[in-house]
Amino acid sequence: MSDRLLIKGGRIVNDDQSFHADIYMEDGLIKQIGDNLIVPGGVKTIEAQGKMVIPGGIDIHTHFQMPYRGTTTVDDFTQGSKAALAGGTTMIVDHVIPEPGSSLMEAYDQWRQWADEKACCDYSLHVDITHWNDSVKQEVDNLIKEKGVNSFQVYMAYKDYYQMSNSELYEVFTFLAERGGIAQVHAENGEIIAEEQARMLQMGITGPEGHVLSRPEELEAEAVFRAITIASQTNCPLYVTRVMSKSAADIISQARKRGNVVFGEPITASLGTDGTHYWSKNWAKAASFVTSPPLSPDPTTPDYLNTLLSSGDLSVTGSAHCTFSVAQKAIGKDDFTQIPEGVNGVEERMVLIWDKAVTTGKMDENMFVAVTSTNAAKILNLYPRKGRIAVGSDADLVIWDTDSIRTITAKTHNSAAEYNVFEGMELRGAPLVVICQGKIVLEDGNLHVTSGVGRFIPCSPFPDFAYKRVKARKQLAVLRAVPRGMYDGPVSEFSMSRGGTPSASARTSPTKQPVRNLHQSGFSLAGNPAPCGPPTPDDIPIRPAGRRIVVPPGGRSNITSLS
């Protein structure tokens, strides 16, 4: 297959504008854009005939080949990335999930190995932080500096397993903010879920409906709220994975209005279907919808989330593609808490958003490109290499057919799973031609994919999209003590038996340092080198993302509150 490719007569759609031009690609890169391009002979030419040419989709959240209790999700990197390409997605970002207690680096290497062998399209990796201590901290540092990972997910759910305490979240966020990472959260209140699960089982509810009943959407919203609070305290950019409910989405949009740097990621499933299927009489069907946070039983949710996605309150879309066969789901046939979690969606993502948001007039094609590709590239710091059609960008393109109509069904999908959560949906819009790394991988409905051609794309820290604002705030956030004379009045006797407040956490917290005594360092009147009065910037130790300004009496400007 020729490495040289010319698309003639297409309408190029970026997130900012659409225009007519030809595109010439060579060696997997876009070399020229314009009219009447001068190209070498023997170039394969695609006549686009006014059809839209968009940057290939980036699915920012997949779980291919994910190990689960000795089994593995049915779609491995080949199957998964094939499904992705079939749907117009030319890059995926998978989650590395180290077992709690094990090395992040080893898990990362393992995932790299799997993906390098099998992926049919470019990929990047998020790394999930499933426990927290000094060595994890060191590994996170290395992953950022040397391994091209800039996003790390923490879990607020899965009590006694992945779940992190608020203090740990604070420390992780503080550290990520220093190193330029993006903090991703799986936002659900695991403590309450555990209680509710016990209650459901006690009442004899063991089927998949128990899954959604024990994970009410309020618990998702609560966790989102808490994550935002902690991120705001630590001045760390926050990314909420899997926005599944209206109330969680509302919390994100409110926080954005208040100025928080927070991004929300609805997934194909939450944009396309709802949680009423958990009550299906067919156990296997009901179980195939099990994912966390669950799909909302409120049938107006997808429409609502599509609206917020269109208005920009939610920023990116993933699929959280993590499919299990019926036999695997049946691990939990007598106890919904044992059902492996995950739904399909990598193949359907682009089409579904087109159908739900563009054909309905909620968003235009430029916004479509933004939420399916460009914003993800910006957050991952891959822009404009990915997520844009421009000279020098990767030749990952999709020629989009706006009129094609097809029905989604497990019979024809590219996933290995027996059920498709979008079964029977008739969707308008589809990729006509998919070009990945400058090669045509989908044409005339035929996929031509090659296992192992996918490259790992390293992501660098401090993505401008998130960190420009964070940096500006950090500069403002200098705290100063009030210079006062020493208090020399009487002091009551007191017992320290009950630590009044300054809690000494039992766990060793990596960011902990000896407490500095103000009177030893801050307000000496002698000419010793200790800084006097307000410290000059040089004296200030590098702070874990301070963000507040000392308030002069009479008011302060709260930088996170723009209103």
Added chain:
Amino acid sequence: GAEKKKKTKQGAETLMPAFFKSMGSDSPARPRQKFCGMFCPVEGSSDSKTLDFDALSACRGRSDRRVIDRQTDISQPRKVEIRESTGKEALQNLDDKRSDRLLIKGAKIVNDDQSFCADIYMEDGVIKQIGENLIVPGGVKTIDAHGRMLMPGGIDVHTRFQMPDRGMTSADDFYQGTKAALAGGTTMIIDHVVPEPGISLISAFEQWREWADSKSCCDYSLHVDITEWHKGIQEEMETLVKDHGVNSFLVYLAYKDVFQLTDAQVYEVFSVIRDLGAIAQVHAENGDIVAEEQRRILEQGITGPEGHVLSHPEEVEAEAVNRSVTVANQTNCPLYVTKVMSKSAADVIAQARKKGTVVYGEPITASLGTDGSHYWSKNWAKAAAYVTSPPLSPDPTTPDYLNSLLSCGDLQVTGSAHCPFNTAQRAVGKDDFSLIPEGVNGTEERMSIIWDKCVVTGKMDENQFVAVTSTNAAKIFNLYPRKGRIAVGSDADLVLWDPDVTKIISAKSHNSTVEYNIFEGTEVRGGPLVVISQGKIVLEEGNLHTTEGSGRYVARKPFSDYVYKRIKARSRLAELRGVPRGLYDGPVCEVSVTPKTMTPASSAKTSPAKQPNQPVRNLHQSGFSLSGAQIDDNVPRRNTQRIVAPPGGRANITSLG
């Protein structure tokens, strides 16, 4: 009927003129009345501008000359005429020096729903008659109210008198504290029992009872704080509710490693509280984040009181409020947020109420009356006097905002969280703000501050004032109508309110023992003229006549109607059902032997609310038998609260919107 109404109306109109009747009469050219606050801050600026009340009142009824003694200076307390029985009447009461019988004539009675003019007769500490031309026994002490407002005495729902803290005790004990409360028009307080973790709730409760019974000058009741959680605590809570008249328990989301409970524990406590019919109170701050921030701030060398507010940002308060609302919704438990200190926390409460949550918010005197800019005071002792948690917000628009929400009903009750420490005690934290004992004054100032900030400014009327200072508290804590209302049969806890007296709050004149008053220099309008507690006059002409130990413990029953009517209705709706399905008989994947505790987390600690571990029940074995008895009938069910959603949508009972 119509005539009576007319008369009433006239009475109301008469009120002001009659009251001011003799004002400035000793010096007609220069009225003595000096208005305060936002209306006329400049001294003397009212000269020659004040209405001639004499002229206005000349033709009205009820304006008899005896009304008030001449008022020569506004710094003098206004007077009411209290007539002791004389002559023959006195002989009938020889055995009763301080008569228990009291008649208030011509008052405008203000309840939370209406105001009307009537006389009111009390005996043995209970209101016996309300109406006109009452037939009362001879020898009754009579107060001529002359149309002034008579309200139910205030209820301060949140005090911490005599509170132990690391071997110290908060500066005002029950005597000093209740005396201050009475001086401000508050005739009942509800104090918090704070058991040290490890100490039995009952013994702590009895300790507080002992302290209060021996010292309290007004009726009181007690909240009990849950500072740890295990099986024994649940049993003690049951005992407290059933035998000791406690119907409210406070949990802490802050004070990490001391009082703080985890979310799972809070869930369990709330479940227990709901089953007992009590109110779940919450101190809402995210203790984990506060601990991290405190460490960070101290590391930066900030050790003064400003570090306290910097390490307790208001977002952290709002977060915890949001979380407790979520848990309360899940458990269908009524929630009461103590110390609402910031706009964002108040907003979260207001939003939750709009969504149907049964939640109440309690701003305190301090958050309604002042702000946190004083934490930056150069005077360490002054700055330290403001230390309380959650802290006062540095945003100076906060008090006004909270007063507005209080006025519109989004916040319902007011307390003082009165827990002052003197400067020597505060100085324990002179080198480390996190050691400063926390608490501010406010029990004496509460009613006047709210009157001044809300009623004088027109945010609320006098009825709403009564609601937020007294009635709502009585309703929530199941004291209504014994407390919180002027009605026949209610306790004779009353305040004759003077809407026009002005006073400058100062530590020099307050009844608390501490050196600093956080409202120092605030000029407030409105104050109690006469305070009646248990049918006895305890404040008149500025003089307090309190009796140590006269306060009674008021027991409170669970399942307060005001709170639990809705909770009960929701419980009834919340029947959960599984989906009847055939048995899955397809292939099942093999699972590795080490099943990770993927989700159904078993909390390591024993949690009292959890049923002893039952084997997981199989739906098909137990749930859908058509016979009457179920095999699980012996399993006590916990109250459920959700409705199974039929495909196509469900009615979320906690979300009315």
